[in-house]
Amino acid sequence: GQSLEQPSEVTAVEGAIVQINCTYQTSGFYGLSWYQQHDGGAPTFLSYNALDGLEETGRFSSFLSRSDSYGYLLLQELQMKDSASYFCAVDSNYQLIWGAGTKLIIKP
């Protein structure tokens, strides 16, 4: 079967750094994506890793290790507006296979 595992909830303090992990097991793999979804809203694209290593986009970074079938999203200098659900998704031959999402709770 195909599956992605990520923590259901993570809590952090405003201004801190948080890491959201994702492990996957899929039949095809072209890359790992991360999306953000605020309550009641639509997912929005954050990052994509096709090759091993770290990709940085402002306060957000994403890492991939294909040999370990593992990736993570790193959020720095957390702001209250970062409170949302974060989804990892495997790009598998014209489809995205989605994890269940990690709810990020930020405390002042």
Add this chain to the structure above:
Amino acid sequence: DGGITQSPKYLFRKEGQNVTLSCEQNLNHDAMYWYRQDPGQGLRLIYYSQIVNDFQKGDIAEGYSVSREKKESFPLTVTSAQKNPTAFYLCASSIVGEKINNEQFFGPGTRLTVL
């Protein structure tokens, strides 16, 4: 402005009725997708289409139907055969072919409630 529109935002239907959800995009994307999201869960693929007049079943296609007569439009019909249709439905589109990151662009969603 380019984007994806879905209508209506909220939809109520009586049990046993079919209902059609609209999805329109002006991004000139070839691929379009329909997802279902239940509370606290990820997105599950219902149907997708990579080209006009062609579409493929996703993981949970039973009880749903789609059409792709125009590049810009990909309506989803929730039929009475869908046993538990109350959910948040999301439409998305993406470029096909030379993919950089396979980014999918989402509409605002339709929240369907069966009474």
